[in-house]
Amino acid sequence: MLEIKNLHAEVDGREILKGIDLRIGTGEVHAIMGPNGSGKSTLSNVLAGREGYEVTAGTIMYKGRNLLDLSPEERVWEGVFLAFQYPVEIPGVNNAYLLRAGVNAKRRHLGLPELDAMDFMQLVREKAQLVELDPSFLSRGVNEGFSGGEKKRNEIFQMAVLEPSLAILDETDSGLDIDALKIVAKGVNKLRSPERSMIMVTHYQRLLDYVRPDVVHVLADGRILKSGGPELAQELDRRGYDWVREEAAA
């Protein structure tokens, strides 16, 4: 599904990613953990194609194509989805409208007929249930006045509607209380499928208790220092990151 080789990327002329290698098979769920400022969101943004995140070396192949050739929206149409760490508020732009425009752009790209308003509303109502999102949120401005937890739930809801092949969840568990975390995790698990790969960026073991990853990576100082199974996350939770750094330096 995704193959990243020796990826270097800069923001504002400062190198943040310093040679990332990462391979994610179809249907796999990978967790990326790592200290603050280590480059996790930078990697997410590079994958989503954000302006200002400049790739200076390396390659990213997605479904056998060079991902870096695609514009952000083309990536969405081809099945890449980023759930933002900090979803922006867009007052005045209606949630449902934004999503319908996105879904229909994707469908046009795939040569499918566009969804009319009725079909679309039926689809979103269904998906809203998945994350127990009150449908009244749909008629509000995008993330406008949403609580932190509501914003995160909205991200997962949008993912459910757009049905990506590769989902990148950047700290979707942060800022959630335990009930909200369970709801979000339940939603993510429902979206897990043999055709869908996921990258979950997280600081906490808790999420991984609910959504068991196939592989756990430690990203620090712009590199992946260690990879392992779910038990690695537990060890990180207990021991922190320093030992990984020391081990890598040794």
Added chain:
Amino acid sequence: MSTLIQEVRQRGERLFERHGIPHTRLEHWKYTDIRRAIEPWLAEKADVSPGSGYEALPTDDVAFQGIDGLDAYRIRVLDGRVIEIPEALPEGVIVQPLARLLADDEARAARILNADEQASLFNGLVALNTARAQDGVVITVEAGIELARPILIQHMGHAQAAHICHALELGAQAHAMVIEHYETPEQTAGFTNVVSRVQLGSGSSLVHVRLQQESSARMHIGRLDVCQQRDSLLKSHVITLGAQTSRLDLVVNLNEAGASCELNGLYLTAGRQHADHHTVIEHRAPYCRSREEYRGILDGRSRAVFNGRVVVHEGAVGTDSEQRNANLLLSDRAEIDTKPELEIYNDDVRCAHGATVGQLDEAQLFYMKARGLDDSQARELLTFAFADEVLVRLDVSAVRRHIERLSFDKLPYAGDFDAMSLGLEESA
């Protein structure tokens, strides 16, 4: 003509001679030069003899567009003459053409026409209006009357000068909504000079919409004067889309305790349009509240001016005032001059103001692209949303939709308003 009206007219002429056409050396006209463009429209000496106001005017070559789905009491004004008033009005609501008052009730007509020295100093064309306005709409809503349907004043004009003088009086506890709608056939030149004087009795409330979508070859000069008594409420919506050059002076006098006003404004300019809005809010009494938000979207080589002055007079304790002006520049050749002015003459006040000028927000654009929208679609939506934030405060949905559609069509994008609003309506 009676001597009373004659005196008022002459006073207008004298004031106009003294102050003349505003020029750019005046502080409040620094960025708006109308002198050359206005010249041809001044030569024309209007006929100021009083008439019924209903004489036949050519109407076959102009089409009043109206507002779809709006159920309103309709008044039509063509070339500065009132040509239609509603046949049946509720008890306690009186609509008269000023032309008739000039013949029937000189004292009142004189009061309505009379330009004050201060207004003329600010804009000499107000005095010219006093000298030349032949007609206008005089609306009286008596105490305690609650008008369920809005009053719509439609303006249409040929390529000529129209001096129009409106008056609106709400008695105590009266409630009404009035829409001033200005349109002229595309490409025709001409000059509109309109003054509206509004009196709000105690406890009354008025929703006032001023939609200007005149031809982009026309000059539009307007003044809206509001005097508010105790606990009265004004909600004003100014939407400026049309005219080559437009200027609006909106002056609100919060004369008695507890009066409040909410001023919403939106100007969209393109090509070589020039739109100038000057607003003044006079806090003259204790515990008055004012809220003001004007937004502008400028494209092409257009230019806009916003000047918002708030004066808190001595004794106006407990004043609560907020003012904002936000501008979006879609082109690097467009230009905005914005200036909030705050004058405070006592301590016990809460005032906030701010002005911003910017481009579309990068983080918001990226978010939308990350949901599958292409660049132009994302820009279109975001720009429209910027405008819509002031339009959503307009409570009458037919009027809001009409204005949203006009605004959307004016934006330089290819999108389809119906497709977009479908999502809005259904999810609402």
